[in-house]
Amino acid sequence: MEVAKVxxxxxxxxxxxxxxxxxxxxxxxxxxxEFTALVGPSGSGKTTLLQLLxxxxxxxxxxxxxxxxDVSQLNRDQRxxxxxxxxxxxxxxxxxxxxxxxxENIEMPLLLDGxxxxxxxxxxxxxxxxxxLGDRGTSRPDQLSGGQQQRVAIARALAxxxxxxxxxEPTANLDTPNGQQVMETMTRLNQDTGVTFVFATHDPRVIxxxxxxxxxxxxxVAEDKRADKxx
Amino acid sequence: xxxxxxxxFRNLGRNRRRSFFSxxxxxxxxxxxxxxxxxxxxxMGDAIDLAIRLQSGHLQVxxxxxxxxxxxxxxxxxxxNPDQVATKVASIGPVAVATPRLxxxxxxxxxxxxxxxxxxxxxxxxxxxxxYRDGMREGEFLTPxxxxxxxxxxxxxxxxxxxxxxxxxLSVNTSGGxxxxxxxxxxxxxxxxxxxxxxxxxxxxLAKAQAxxxxxxxxxxxxxxxxDAAQTDAVIAALQAPGYTVLTWRxxxxxxxxxxxxxxxxxxxxxxIVLGIAATVxxxxxxxxxxxxxxxxxxxxxxxxxxxxxxAIFLTESALLAVxxxxxxxxxxxxxxxxxxxxxxxxxxxGFGITGMLFGDTIYTQLTVKDTVNLTLMSxxxxxxxxxxxxxxxxxxxxxxxxxxxx
Numbered sequence: 049m050e051v052a053k054v055x056x057x058x059x060x061x062x063x064x065x066x067x068x069x070x071x072x073x074x075x076x077x078x079x080x081x082e083f084t085a086l087v088g089p090s091g092s093g094k095t096t097l098l099q100l101l102x103x104x105x106x107x108x109x110x111x112x113x114x115x116x117x118d119v120s121q122l123n124r125d126q127r128x129x130x131x132x133x134x135x136x137x138x139x140x141x142x143x144x145x146x147x148x149x150x151x152e153n154i155e156m157p158l159l160l161d162g163x164x165x166x167x168x169x170x171x172x173x174x175x176x177x178x179x180x181l182g183d184r185g186t187s188r189p190d191q192l193s194g195g196q197q198q199r200v201a202i203a204r205a206l207a208x209x210x211x212x213x214x215x216x217e218p219t220a221n222l223d224t225p226n227g228q229q230v231m232e233t234m235t236r237l238n239q240d241t242g243v244t245f246v247f248a249t250h251d252p253r254v255i256x257x258x259x260x261x262x263x264x265x266x267x268x269v270a271e272d273k274r275a276d277k278x279x
Numbered sequence: 280x281x282x283x284x285x286x287x288f289r290n291l292g293r294n295r296r297r298s299f300f301s302x303x304x305x306x307x308x309x310x311x312x313x314x315x316x317x318x319x320x321x322x323m324g325d326a327i328d329l330a331i332r333l334q335s336g337h338l339q340v341x342x343x344x345x346x347x348x349x350x351x352x353x354x355x356x357x358x359x360n361p362d363q364v365a366t367k368v369a370s371i372g373p374v375a376v377a378t379p380r381l382x383x384x385x386x387x388x389x390x391x392x393x394x395x396x397x398x399x400x401x402x403x404x405x406x407x408x409x410x411y412r413d414g415m416r417e418g419e420f421l422t423p424x425x426x427x428x429x430x431x432x433x434x435x436x437x438x439x440x441x442x443x444x445x446x447x448x449l450s451v452n453t454s455g456g457x458x459x460x461x462x463x464x465x466x467x468x469x470x471x472x473x474x475x476x477x478x479x480x481x482x483x484x485l486a487k488a489q490a491x492x493x494x495x496x497x498x499x500x501x502x503x504x505x506x507d508a509a510q511t512d513a514v515i516a517a518l519q520a521p522g523y524t525v526l527t528w529r530x531x532x533x534x535x536x537x538x539x540x541x542x543x544x545x546x547x548x549x550x551x552i553v554l555g556i557a558a559t560v561x562x563x564x565x566x567x568x569x570x571x572x573x574x575x576x577x578x579x580x581x582x583x584x585x586x587x588x589x590x591a592i593f594l595t596e597s598a599l600l601a602v603x604x605x606x607x608x609x610x611x612x613x614x615x616x617x618x619x620x621x622x623x624x625x626x627x628x629x630g631f632g633i634t635g636m637l638f639g640d641t642i643y644t645q646l647t648v649k650d651t652v653n654l655t656l657m658s659x660x661x662x663x664x665x666x667x668x669x670x671x672x673x674x675x676x677x678x679x680x681x682x683x684x685x686x
Contacts, residue, residue, distance in 0.1 A: 099679050102581070104580075104581060104678045104679045104682070105678075105679045125585050125587075128580060128583050128584065128586070129585070130583075131581060131582065131583045132582065132583020132584075133583070137581045137582065139578070139581075139682070141574075143574070143578045143581075143682075144578075145286075145578065145579070146293075146575075147286065147289035147290055147292070147293060148286070148289070155282075156579070157582045157583060159282055160582065160583050160584055160588075161583070
């Protein structure tokens, strides 16, 4: 079943009179349960593609569908609603709200999605265990290591059981052991829950975890390679 | 909602000093406005009360031709058989007291100095003299048959260095248009707590004042105090008679009444200026906060928070700042006002003419519930309005742009 579909998508940024073509006509289909890496040099369009898949931005032309629904022309609030229930994000920086504890950070999307207190509590406990932070729920982000913060971010991304999780350079700010732990957590959750992961990276150590590697170059898909299991 | 409050509260806690000073700005503005309102209330309420008790009464009955500005003593401008008229007026239900008074201008001379005064002939037994009788500082009050005694105001006595028992010479205009001079003994010194009155007014028994001015059995006016000022209009109707004119305290204190009206609109303008200044502090704080938290706004937006909710977070922060500020303002303002309500604020305004306004030498602040509620609500609304622009700014941020921010 397809989770996301990108058809002949372009994205042009205009700054002053200068136009920058970030994507020049990309076609891509993401199937349910995939663990896909978007790779390519800086400026190849990885982040732009992730933003379009994540309904954070709208394409200049072409069509983006999430779970079969065309999201290309949704307004700001409709896109927010789409993100809330369907898409989870993991960012390069450890994107936690600094004033909230690990528990409360994970709780935020559940609150926005209208879950009851009991549901929230059960789900958060389950997620904290799943990312190996069962005892750190009351810690603030500044009391956690970079790797731990990123795992809280993964738990938050998973909170509302989205069909798609998008990660932009999730290990870029982590040392090797922490980066490895984050990737292993993501892999395990993908296998255990079947949630679809798409992540952008140019770190070869991360790419090796992917079962599908889509290479972007100059705003176009240059290569799309599938592996049955990680090498 | 509770989560929203929690989040807003913690956000304010990130930069406690800044939040405190922002709330303080609003608090000080509120405290200042409460103090101003209570001061004006105290001052104006006091001024009208003083003017009524000391000068105008609630009503005065005069001869139709009487010209107050000239302090006329011509017989045709005066009321004949004033005691009879006063008794008749006093018989009307809402009238508390009615007493004849004779006004004349003159000057007091001592060995070294002299001063222009307003001579008021009073019936020493009338209850309307309570402000002078209660304010006796030295000597004794007048008696109806006292032919040589005068009462001098405390401020005038100080200026002329007079004590009870001293001799003065009093020159008074007469009905014939001349000036008569006679020696008097300072029977006593009174203080009404109003320098503007005490520096100008010399009191004589009515009979003596009538004799020295040649007014014979006549008075300038019947001074009327009512049991309730609200009855003024009802009593006017009952007092109408040919040859007489009836003036209300509003007519006689026109300047004061106008000043009170003016001060109300002036204060409204003043409130807006002060709250406007405080509002800029709030706007500034919240805009800084929005820019400092741009990336967070991006994150919240990315996880599906709608613009309206983002706006609500920032507005909740403004509301919390407002509540904090209001509490600070009520505490600080309340303490200061309580002090001045009890001990008064020294204010000495001399040199206001008789037809001008009288202000007590001490203003006791009066904070009304209405002023407190109005100003508190106004501060709250202004703070929320001030927080609106930053909140809208946050809600309109594009998540992609916000996520790219450094913080």
